[in-house]
Amino acid sequence: xxxxxxxxxAVHCLLFLHEYGETQRVTSGIxxxxxxxxxxxxxxxxxxxKKAGIVEVAGGKxxxxxxxxxxxxxxxxxxxxxxxxxxxxxxxxxPLPSALCPIGRNIRTVLAVPYGKLxxxxxxxxxxxxxxxxxxxxxxxxxxxxx
Amino acid sequence: xxxxxxxxxAVHCLLFLHEYGETQRVTSGIxxxxxxxxxxxxxxxxxxxKKAGIVEVAGGKxxxxxxxxxxxxxxxxxxxxxxxxxxxxxxxxxPLPSALCPIGRNIRTVLAVPYGKLxxxxxxxxxxxxxxxxxxxxxxxxxxxxx
DNA sequence: GGAGCTGTAATTTCAAACGTTACAGGAGGA
DNA sequence: TCCTCCTGTAACGTTTGAAATTACAGCTCC
Numbered sequence: 449x450x451x452x453x454x455x456x457x458a459v460h461c462l463l464f465l466h467e468y469g470e471t472q473r474v475t476s477g478i479x480x481x482x483x484x485x486x487x488x489x490x491x492x493x494x495x496x497x498k499k500a501g502i503v504e505v506a507g508g509k510x511x512x513x514x515x516x517x518x519x520x521x522x523x524x525x526x527x528x529x530x531x532x533x534x535x536x537x538x539x540x541x542x543p544l545p546s547a548l549c550p551i552g553r554n555i556r557t558v559l560a561v562p563y564g565k566l567x568x569x570x571x572x573x574x575x576x577x578x579x580x581x582x583x584x585x586x587x588x589x590x591x592x593x594x595x
Numbered sequence: 596x597x598x599x600x601x602x603x604x605a606v607h608c609l610l611f612l613h614e615y616g617e618t619q620r621v622t623s624g625i626x627x628x629x630x631x632x633x634x635x636x637x638x639x640x641x642x643x644x645k646k647a648g649i650v651e652v653a654g655g656k657x658x659x660x661x662x663x664x665x666x667x668x669x670x671x672x673x674x675x676x677x678x679x680x681x682x683x684x685x686x687x688x689x690p691l692p693s694a695l696c697p698i699g700r701n702i703r704t705v706l707a708v709p710y711g712k713l714x715x716x717x718x719x720x721x722x723x724x725x726x727x728x729x730x731x732x733x734x735x736x737x738x739x740x741x742x
Numbered sequence: 743g744g745a746g747c748t749g750t751a752a753t754t755t756c757a758a759a760c761g762t763t764a765c766a767g768g769a770g771g772a
Numbered sequence: 773t774c775c776t777c778c779t780g781t782a783a784c785g786t787t788t789g790a791a792a793t794t795a796c797a798g799c800t801c802c
Contacts, residue, residue, distance in 0.1 A: 452759080453687035460692065460702050467698065475778065482699050484691030486761050491779065508769020510778035523709055540600035540790095544631030545607065551614065552629050554736045555607050561732050562670055562724035569720035570713065577709035585708050589701045599790080622747065633792050638748060655800025657747035747799085754793070762785075772775080 455523075457483050458493050458530045459582060462521065465503065465514050466583055473511035493530055500529030518583055524574035535571060539563050602670075604630050605640050605677045606729060609668065612650065612661050613730055620658035640677055647676035665730055671721035682718060686710050 461479050468474060476494065480487040494512055497503045502525065504515040514521075527534065541559060545552035607630050612621055623641060627634040641659055644650045649672065651662040661668075674681065688706060692699035 453689050454759095455686055456688045456702070456706055459706065460689070460698060463702070463705070464696075464698050477778085482693050482696040483689055484693060484699070485689060488763090488781090489761070492781085495780065505779070506769085507767095508778065509771090510769090539602055541603040542600050542607070542630055542632060546629050546631055549611075549629040550737060551607060551611050551733070552631070554733055554740075555603070555610070557736045558610070558729055558732045559603055559606065562721075562728070565724065566717065566720045569716050573713045573716035574709075577712065581709070582705055585705045586698070586701055589704045590697060593701075601790090624747085635750085635793075636791070639750080642749065652748070653800085654798090655747065656802090657800090743802105745800105745802090747801105749798080750796090752793100752795085754791105756789105756791085758788095758790100760785105760787080762783100764781100764783085766780085766782105768779080769777090770775105771777105772773100 452531050452534060454493060454530045455527050457485055457489070458497065458526050459523070459579075461490065461493060462497070462502070462514065462526065462579055463582055463586055465512060466518055466579065467586075469513045473506075473509070474513075475510045476512075479512075496529050497526070500525065502526070502529060518579035521579040522575045523577040524571055526579075527574055535567050538567055538570065599678050599681060601640060601677045602674050604632055604636070605644065605673050606670070606726075608637065608640060608659075609644070609649070609661065609673065609726055610729055610733055612659060613665055613726065614733075616660045620653075620656075622657045622659075626659075643676050644673070647672060649673070649676060665726035668726040669722050670724040671718055673726075674721055682714050685714055685717065 460483050464479060464482055465474055476487045476490040479485075479490045479494075483490065494503060494505060498505050502514070502516055502521055503512050505512050539559075541556060545555050547553055608626050611626060611629055615621060623634045623637040626632075626637045626641075630637065641650060641652060645652050649661070649663060649668055650659050652659050686706075688703060692702050694700055
């Protein structure tokens with residue numbers, strides 16, 4: 449059970465944009481350096497965030513900015529933008545249960561109940577964290593190190 | 596974000612044991628046929644469930660039985676037995692953020708907050724589903740098909 | 743003592759995630 | 773206008789981890 453790394457990289461980028469996006473032009477190259485990911489990976493993420501209306505990208509000369517206040521951006525939105533449909537099939541199911549066994553025939557239907565509940569709970573959890581919380585936590589962490 | 600298939604296979608096995616474990620000797624070979632998995636995979640799962648005190652295994656001649664009532668077996672217990680430590684690192688974090696960037700230095704600390712919350716919520720969700728619920732759902736599904 | 747099962751280590755196979763290369767298209771400055 | 777730098781996206785290569793497989797020692801009951 450491992451959520452994709454993409455979500456963490458996306459949060460990293462949005463935090464970066466919040467802190468520096470107003471004062472400098474933030475390109476995919478800069479975000480690639482900060483996150484340690486490939487620029488193309490970043491561009492794909494940013495592209496997905498743009499489609500979700502979370503950031504706006506300047507054509508030509510480049511540069512990305514947040515286009516919503518951090519209170520209005522939840523982890524769930526980020527996650528859904530970056531990897532839609534990932535909350536479906538949160539838990540993998542063995543693909544070839546025997547059709548000759550009554551349990552094999554029904555296992556998918558049966559598991560759908562607890563797994564559906566889990567999906568709802570995960571969603572609620574991700575919806576309860578916003579980028580504003582992340583920003584606050586970041587500034588707090590920085591302050592403690594005296595940076 | 597994809598929880599391991601093992602959990603689903605384990606639930607399948609326990610459901611099988613609950614329905615048939617009293618009336619016949621259930622070996623890893625039978626469970627392998629029903630689940631469509633390799634017998635060795637099943638033996639490893641059963642071995643883990645045994646260590647957690649959920650099932651008991653007859654040495655020598657073989658055969659597995661539940662050793663707790665289904666109301667007392669939660670999905671969380673199953674999951675933890677079969678894949679301990681999987682709720683840690685539920686969401687992957689990019690491994691090489693730049694140490695030269697203040698955000699890169701703090702991103703792990705910052706993400707620990709929402710991800711820790713998610714972990715707690717997932718755990719609660721899995722704790723709220725028991726094998727008894729699964730059994731009820733199974734019998735219900737069977738009834739509807741007139742099987 | 744033999745048949746059939748469990749327990750476990752070692753190796754192989756395979757698919758999905760991720761990184762990388764490549765290039766077309768657009769915007770702004772020289 | 774041309775040149776440079778960026779974005780957007782497709783195609784390909786690489787890597788990592790899950791699962792299957794093979795192999796064999798140990799136990800029990802008939």
